[in-house]
Structures are given as structure tokens and as C-alpha cells.
Amino acid sequence: MSKIPLNLIAVLSEILPDNESHVTLDNLFLYAEVNTEIPDVSKPAKIQQVLMNVNKNHPEPLKVLGKILEKYLEGGILYPNNKARFDDHIEKIKQILADNSFLYIKGGTISGSLTTPTKSLEGIIKKLEIPAIDQEFIRALVHVDSSPREAVSAASNILESICKVYISENNLNMPNKKDLKNLFDVVRKALKINRDNVEDEDLLRIISGIISVVDGIASLRTHTSSAHGAGVRQYNLKPRHARLAIHSAHTIGLYILESWNEGKINS
Template identity: 45%
Template sequence: MKKIPSPVIAVLSENLPQLCSHAEINNLFMHADAPGEPPEETKSVKTQAWLKRINDHCDQPLEVLGRLIESFMEIPDHVEESVSLFGVDIESQSATFKKKLTASLERYNLRYLQGGYISDGSTAPSRSLSALIKGRNVPAIEAEFNRSLENVHSEPREAVSAACNILESIFKIYIEDEGLETPTKQDLQGLWKVVKNELGFDPQRIEDDDLRRILSGIFSVVDGIGAFRTHASSAHGQGRKLYTIKPRHARLAIHSAHTLALFVLETWDEKKQR
């Protein structure tokens, strides 16, 4: 169970009193299913006490936090714009609050996802992949990476599509950068065949039996994710059979794709160093 970090509590305790009345703060916390009755304190102390109570008594404090900050993190674009006062542009309080809250969450590998969800940085492969792609200046990969995580709760079909697109983007960039012949069929399986052969991903050449089994399992992920996108994601229309994708299914596809993507990029880097 991950608790709400103290700096996040501090940001909320400092800014909510400036944006909300006592009644509005009470309504926010009750809407988020915060436990107990409203503390009889000043707005700042009330906010801090209630957040600490959430940490102490809730099974999933970050779920409550997501619902609590949803209206502030999803403010319309026109509300976020700065206002002009005596000819000087001043950023709105709501925009400033959102930026402070986002920065405070990021310090602890947390990020707000649309719909009132807080991601705890996803899996270790996802965090490592995020760090790896940020240093490559490849907007296409980074965009699909963000899209997969941002839509896992609200649009799991979209998240599955993005998970597949991450692999396709990496494979296409590898083929282009290495000057390889582009396959006639540029679907996920066609691109993967070129990349795995070039990088020497042949389980039969691995002497260690255990490692060979792991590699064989990981590589079957490509076929699985490709088929999953074809049959169940937002990338294609649905036939008579309608797939019901839940966030846990999307996370399975995302984490699998991120694990393989990280392995491909790390192997590519090692090959260039040699």
C-alpha cells in the first residue's frame, strides 16, 4: 500500500484553502470517500488532518487522492490560461496549483491519469523504458508510451493499441537507423522478424536452458499483442464477437510490451558499444 507523500499533502494543504470554502473542501473529501467526519479546524489544518487520516485508515490512499484532485487536474484549457492584470500576465491559481501538484507527484514516480486515477510509476520495466526513451529524442515512441499509461483506466482498448504501437515504432526506427531492408508486410510480426534476426534473438543459440525458455516466452508476446490489438483494441472495428477489455487486461499487454521493448533497446545499445 502506497501512502500519499508528505510533500503532496503540503501542496494540497497550502492551495486548497485558497481555492475552496470550508463547505467545498468538505464536499471534495466526502466525494472522494475520505473516512470520518470533517475535522473542525481551519481550512489548511482540516485538509492536512483529513489527508493524514486517509493514509492511516484507507486501504488504497492513492485511489482516494485521485478522486480528490480530479477536478483540479482536469480543468479546461481556458481556465488554465493566464489572466491579465494591469497589463501584466498572471498565471491563474488553478494552473499554478496543478503544476505544483504534478511536480510533487512526479518526485515520487506518481502521475495523475485521466478519470481520477494515480499511477505509481507502473512496473519497473516501464520506469526503465521511460528513462531510456527520454534520452533518445524519439517523439513517436514517447507519445505511444504516454498514451498507453494514460488510457489504461479510461480507455483500455486505446491503451492496448498504444502498447502494440510502441513495439512497431521501435522496430521501424531500428530498421531505418541500421539501414536494413524494410519488410514487404510492415505489420508487427513482419517488422519483428527483421529485428530479431538482426539482433541475434534465436533461442536455439542460447546455451542456458532456463534463459532459453524465458526468451521463448517473451518472444511469443509479439504474436499475442499483435493478435490482441487486431481483435480487441481500438485500432480495428469489432465483429460479432465483442471483447470486454478491462484495465487489468490492458496492463498485461502494456507491461509485456514494455518488457520486450526495454530488452530490444538495451540489446541494441550493447551491440553499438561492441
């Protein structure tokens, strides 16, 4: 179970008292579904005690944190009492989240356990400004714990979307069957992600692994995800399985986009 970082509790104990009365602070805790008693003490002490108790007793501390941060990271404070101090605290909050591999998702959700490829892919997706890819990226992270099947479907859709964008932008022939396997076949051949193009034995194993992983993600989506129903065989899909699919999809998606970018530079 991921907990609210102690240094983040310290920052919140500074920024919240600047912009909340005791009444609005108590209401914020109620909105965040805090399941602990709210003490009648000073605002900084109240924040520290409540959030420490959330870490100790709440089944999902990050869910509480997300609802608290929603007001502050989505423009809920229109006129902060001290804007310079407020902006400084917001940057500290974002940095602490990043340092702990947490991602704030619009709507008050905190996604944890981010890998480096996921964080790198997030940055590239934002630069691309393609809503379809961004939506699937967020959907996978939001549902990984609550609905692994939904997350697996989104992980596959991320790769499908990236492949479709690459094919369209490079004027390649779109396959008749627009599933992940056929889309990736077009992209990998264009980017020379092929066994025949690699002489180094170690790289050959990696390339073969990439092709196998894409096939695995596509098959897992077909057999277990919400996109195709449960079918005859029931998979006992867990969040860790969904994370494996998501992290694999993000790694391969990042490799495709970096290969594409390198080709632009060298062309």
C-alpha cells in the same frame, strides 16, 4: 483502489498553504472534483481532512490528486512565496510518487502500479526524444483503466514504434507489411534474438517466450483493440489484461533498446 499516500498528504499540507489563500484552495478542490465537505479550519488542517476523506469516500482518489498536482507540476505557480522551499517540496512530491510506483502524466493524470521495466523504459524514451514512442507510452498508461482496448492498441504501437526506429537507424530493410509481427522479425534477427542462436536451454525458453508474447500482443490488438474494431468474437477485456499487455510490451521494448545499446558499445 489506489489511495493518496499519507506522506504525500503531509507534503501537500505544507506546500499548498504557502501558495494558496483559503479561496484559491477551495477553488482548487472544486477543480479536482472533491466529493467531500470542505471544512472551515486552518489551511493545513483543511488539506489533511479533505484528502483523508477523499481516500475514504472518493471512488478514484488518484484522479483528485492528479488535478491538484497539475497546477504545481506544470508551472501553474509562477512566483512561489519561498522558491527554495517550494522547489524542495516539488522534489519530495516527485520522489513520493516514484516510491509508490505512480507516474504523473501531463494534463493531471496519475498512473499507478508501474513496473520496473515501465519506469526504466520511460527514462530511455525521454532520452531518445522520439515523440511517436512517447505518445504511445503515455496513451497506454492513461487509458489502461478507462479504456483497456485503447491501452492494448497503444502497447502494440509502442513496440511497433521502437522496431521502426531501430530498423531506420540501422539502415535495415523495412518489411512490406509494417505490422508488429513483421517489424519484430526484422529486429530480432538483427539483434540475434533467435532460437537458433541460443544453446542454453533455459535461455531458449525465454527467447521462445519473447517471440510468443510479441505474437500474442499483436493478435490481441487485432482481435480486441480499438484499432481494428470488435469483430465477430467479443473479448471481455479488463484493465488487468491491458496491464499484462502493457507490462509485457514494456519489458520487451526495454530488452530491444538495451540490446541495441549494448551492440553500440561493443561495436
